[in-house]
Amino acid sequence: MKVAQITGPRACALAEKPDPAIRRDYVLLKVEVAPMCNEYVAYRDGVYLERNRPDSLGHEMAGVVADAPEGALLSPGDRVVALCGYPCGTCELCRRGYYSHCATTEDPLEVCKSESGECGFAQYAIKPARLCVPVPDGMPLDHAAMACCGLGPTFGVMRRIGVDSSDTVLITGLGAVGLGGVINARYRGATVIGVARTPYRAELARDLGCAAVLDPRDGDVRERIRALTGGGVDVAIDCSGRPEYQRLCIDAINRLGTVGFLAEPGELTVRVDDDLVQKGATLMGSLDINLADAGPLLRMISRVPDQIERFITHRYPLDRIGEAFERQSRYECGKIVLYPWS
Template identity: 30%
Template sequence: MEITAAVARELGGSFSLEQVTLDDPRAGEVLVEIAGVGLCHTDLAAKDGHLPFPLPGVFGHEGSGVVVAIGPGVSKVAQGDKVALTFNSCGECVQCVRGEPSYCQSFMPLNFAGVRPDGSSTLRSGDTVLGSEFFGQSSFATHAIAHERNVVKLPADAPLSMVGPLGCGVQTGAGAVLNSLDCSPGSSLLVLGGGSVGLSAVLAAGVRELGTVIVVEPLVQRRELALALGATHAIDPADGPVSEQVRAIIGRGVDYVIDTTGVVGVLEQAMLSLAQRGTVGIIGVPSDPAAALPVNLIQAQMLGATITGIVEGDSVPDVFIPQLLELHRAGRFPFDKLITTMPFARINEAVAAQHRGDAVKIVLVHD
């Protein structure tokens, strides 16, 4: 079928809205009419070459919409179902069988190769094959081919155009608190970065009833939003070393740190902010793929510190996304306060606005 997609044709370039051809769904695949799609830092990092993906291609990995058709063998969803799209996984490797699909042994090829496992693309422009299958969906478009593994059926009352970010950014931040670190009630948390992932962690901290929640963020409007969402403190890194500011609030240091920046200097301050037996969770994607964190071995030993990488909040999307929606329905997880909607056709304006910090999480919606 002919669809409209936002095509990236060169590293660092703008998106161009183009008419392209989308395949029919094959075995195990699901055709979704996209209602809304979140604009995520990972989309832009890949477009700018910090993550691998073939160009020209179509990004987008926080889609939500309605199932239009299903391929042979699909039983989880049916035509007309509301769905959120999330990351893809194989379902067969050791990690997937253990219920840890975000650490799937085929995560990189399934989410970044730009083709199906058989090497074919779901998208083309004339005679040009386009990079597709970004996170198993490429949902910067009016329609997308996803897979039974990475569609999550939603309840009928789900706010369809807004739920896309639950498929990546929101589930990553919330899952870091509730799953990956499994933060204890009453404990202390330092969140580095007040974007959608960091502020989703703040919302989850409220769900888990943490005692002290400190957000580090240079933009004043995001610090104010963090406090409105339940953070107990919000500090400006320009006011001095973060570790000193943190220890002025809680002298022993914090029990948990979530880093969404991927900046080595910020992570070094995180290590200096830890309490005994503290844990640092690394989420942020560094601009330099070779970036490395120097760790003082004596400090790490004496603290009994743990450093752990976090992918997609260690979530099982079919379980976790409905849980987040139920918390939202109960008024305990107001992720909608993070979202600003803009028309899909204004995707390049949305990129600029999110870069300026005018919005925390932009969701591009179709008429």
């Protein structure tokens, strides 16, 4: 099968790998759609996050079951979206549905005794059946694939916080995750304020429903947020991982407000008295959805097809991944999807 790999600084190519093998409860997926997330950081800067390696890229995918073990709940031909990661499936957190917070993740290649299959930028992948969610009839696979990092992280944190139509939500880091947060917040009826540096993403955020998008280079953003809200926002969600934006989120919430941190990099000093005790604030870390929320998330996606189409700004065949990486590196995109069989 064909697999994308990074071959050097700002260089990539397709390579051949053996088709994956499956064992235990794993299924073989023919990857039809592979959304792009933070892999461009490895391409551009040589920084490998999460499970990324030069020859193993991509953690989001949707496709068709090509093979399944006997007795599996899935059958060849089923259309599914595969949720991110390889949690153990047996710990307390996994049993409660919080698979993304599993502390005892497994190596899929070791489980399946396979030479390949752990990444999405490839024609085939292997996934535990429990993480493969059936896609409703009539839903395009590229829309369903937004249930991964495109919409999943912000959907999950907003469910935990309980965001509703009475809330004003600040979103910092309007990239492929933060822009999905605009869709989620607007679906819940909330008012959204965004912070973005790039004109392309600021305009896209407005198109998706942001009431205001502030450029942090144009004056004191904290004071502008206070002026817009009459004191502060109810909820702030950071999708950037940048300490200055994380600090802004804490400073921008009103008393009894909540901050959700989604981006993994970053280091922040928190003043316990001023930031937490006096404000009565809640700081929350979150990754993806709870497994039980996969169905509700797909139902939401089915109800906002026009927003999903605007959110997916670019589509490329896998052999043009270099162009996709360059566009991501310029921040001139929303969500980009790759098609491994095109």
